[in-house]
Amino acid sequence: MSEPKKLFIKTYGCQMNVYDSERMSExxxxxxxxxxxxxxxxxxxxxxxxxxxxxxxxxxxxxxxRFKGLKAENPDLKxxxxxxxxxxxxxxxxxxxxxxxxxxxxxxxxxxxxxxxKTRAGEKALDTDFPEEDKFEKLKNRPxxxxxxxxxxxxxxxxxxxxxxxxxxxxxGAEVSRPADRIIREAHDLVERGxxxxxxLGQNVNAYHGAGPNGDMTLAGLIWELNKVDGLERIRFxxxxxxxxxxxxxxxxxxxxKLMPYLHLPVQSGSDRILKRMNxxxxxxxxxxxxxxxxxxxxxxVMSGDFIVGxxxxxxxxxxxxxxxxxxxKYGYAYSFKYSTRPGxxxxxRAQVDPAAADERLQRLQALITRHQREIQDGMVxxxxxVLFEKPGRQPGQMVGKxxxxxxxxxxxAEIATGDLKKIRITESGANSLAGxxx
Ligand code: 5AD
Ligand code: SF4
Numbered sequence: 391m392s393e394p395k396k397l398f399i400k401t402y403g404c405q406m407n408v409y410d411s412e413r414m415s416e417x418x419x420x421x422x423x424x425x426x427x428x429x430x431x432x433x434x435x436x437x438x439x440x441x442x443x444x445x446x447x448x449x450x451x452x453x454x455x456r457f458k459g460l461k462a463e464n465p466d467l468k469x470x471x472x473x474x475x476x477x478x479x480x481x482x483x484x485x486x487x488x489x490x491x492x493x494x495x496x497x498x499x500x501x502x503x504x505x506x507x508k509t510r511a512g513e514k515a516l517d518t519d520f521p522e523e524d525k526f527e528k529l530k531n532r533p534x535x536x537x538x539x540x541x542x543x544x545x546x547x548x549x550x551x552x553x554x555x556x557x558x559x560x561x562x563g564a565e566v567s568r569p570a571d572r573i574i575r576e577a578h579d580l581v582e583r584g585x586x587x588x589x590x591l592g593q594n595v596n597a598y599h600g601a602g603p604n605g606d607m608t609l610a611g612l613i614w615e616l617n618k619v620d621g622l623e624r625i626r627f628x629x630x631x632x633x634x635x636x637x638x639x640x641x642x643x644x645x646x647x648k649l650m651p652y653l654h655l656p657v658q659s660g661s662d663r664i665l666k667r668m669n670x671x672x673x674x675x676x677x678x679x680x681x682x683x684x685x686x687x688x689x690x691x692v693m694s695g696d697f698i699v700g701x702x703x704x705x706x707x708x709x710x711x712x713x714x715x716x717x718x719x720k721y722g723y724a725y726s727f728k729y730s731t732r733p734g735x736x737x738x739x740r741a742q743v744d745p746a747a748a749d750e751r752l753q754r755l756q757a758l759i760t761r762h763q764r765e766i767q768d769g770m771v772x773x774x775x776x777v778l779f780e781k782p783g784r785q786p787g788q789m790v791g792k793x794x795x796x797x798x799x800x801x802x803x804a805e806i807a808t809g810d811l812k813k814i815r816i817t818e819s820g821a822n823s824l825a826g827x828x829x
Contacts, residue, residue: 397423398432400453403440405628406591407473409542410499411438413529414472417502429460434468434506436492439475441557444730450475454487461489468492468509472499474561480518490514496547496562497521500528520563527572539778539809540792541585545573545600545612546592551631553658554669554737555698555729558593567592567600570607570615577619586809587624587778588616596630596639610638610646617648623811624778624794628654629696632672635680644687650794651688652722655681656696660715661708664701669736674715681719692722692766692795699755700729700748702740709751716758722766722795724759728752767797768819774829775799777814779806790823798823 397418401411414436415425429435435457439450450471461467470492471483477495484490491509494502495518505515526544548563549556577588590612592598598609607615609627616625625648632655642649655677659665662673672680684691697712716724728748731738770793777799779791789806793799799814800823806812814826 394424395422395433396426396431397434397436398426398429399436399438400429401438402473403438403442405542405589406544406547406593407438407440409544409591410473410496411436413526414438414499414502417499417529418506421503421506429457432460433464433466434470435460436470436472439471439473441474441478441561441732447475447479450479450483451487454483454489457489468506470494470505470509472496474557477518477561478557481516484514484516492516493518495519497525500525524568524572526568526576535583537580537583537585539585539780540587540589541580542589542591543573543576543580544568544591545609545627546595546598549594550597551594551633551671552669552736554667555701555732555735557732557735560734562593565594565597567598567606569601570612571603573600573612574615574619577616577622581619581621584809586622586811587626588622590616590625590627592627593629594631594634595627596634596636608636608638610636610642613639613642613646613649617646622648624648624650626650626652626796630655632657632670632677632680635684640684640687643684643691650796651691652694652794652796653684653691654694654696654723655684657715658696658698659701659704659708660712661704662711664704664708664711667703667737667740668698668701674711678715678718690795693719694723694796695719695721695725697724697726697755698729699726699751700743700745702729702737702742704729704743704748704751706747709755713755713758716755716762720762720766721759722763724763726752726755726759764819767824770795770797770816770824771819772816774813774815775826777801777812777826779808779810779812781808793824800825801828804828 399411401407468491472494476493483493492515497520498517508515546567548565549558550565552559596609599606657677660674775793777791779789783790788802813829816824816826818825
């Protein structure tokens, strides 16, 4: 048998890319590749790129430039670019960086094996189409290897919302949901391989409307189906849009025992004027009422969110409205970003906020969020939570896992194995995690 070829994948960005990289690795596994941890001895390097942050394409070009030496040493080395930068730049990547052999957009990963063969034949391979087929179904070449206790499962891709700042509708395309039976089959397969917690992924996950046995299913319908899977203990989902928070999904948070009390629900701004300019189609007030209803269904739910500060034309008053909203919601986690322009999006053409003012706002917002985050984390002390243990901790005899609220919890001196789900009494709240003892 010939030596396996080595594949090095570097993944940037969101959990969707993490999931996609796993699928690409499995697909190329069928071509005789095994993953390696360094680019130095690789036969193929794949950059799975993200386009959300500023100058994403420029960063990819400079990363690619660094592989020049490796390619000189090993002329058989193939270099590929996948993900959202591949989608956005397309052929331009090969023009600007001749080292690149392969460019594949997120909707074409199932074509990777053919594309790889093409590169081996000395040709360049490019595919950034949006084909009408379920790429994950076509990627079902997966070995039945054991897995850790948590996994991502993509149920929906793309977005039709066109927020004025965001590249996702352009790079990931229109909103598409996978059929429910395939997702449920994949969940069974994951559980057989040791998975106990599944996070359902989608850029607009709560817009899910995949084909089910009796017409389209909602995300809540899908969650209820997954709730029946024996051996699956926990279900999470991300990322949701406020306008797609349907009644059945809110209700599921109160009644579905495997659905975890944690919800990532980005609002982006607390100012109605800015929300309108962002094309968010909800108001601060409608968002707050929505959270009230979610909390009525599940009072202990931990909320998480995303914010953009310094969006074009944002005034001090607009920013204050964001601070007020955060004060009212009190997020357990929140991610805040300074607005940065994405060429081709509507907001890119507008008057930009003074960068120093935006920096100052970002700092104030982050300080407030951190304060709430701490308060919520500290409030866990004395409570009993259920922890799904994921790995050994840094100290000897220590295990780390996540509570239902997604807090990291460390436990020492107890017989706990990876994959165990245990009741833990929280004794301490540290900088970024909790400590507790086995009950
Ligand atoms: N500038 C700053 N932040 C952005 N995000 C998306 N696009 C931009 C942009 N152009 C943030 C949003 C989104 C998160 C994933 O990234 O808050 O929810
Ligand atoms: Fe981007 Fe999310 Fe808005 Fe869709 S809903 S355009 S993914 S920020």
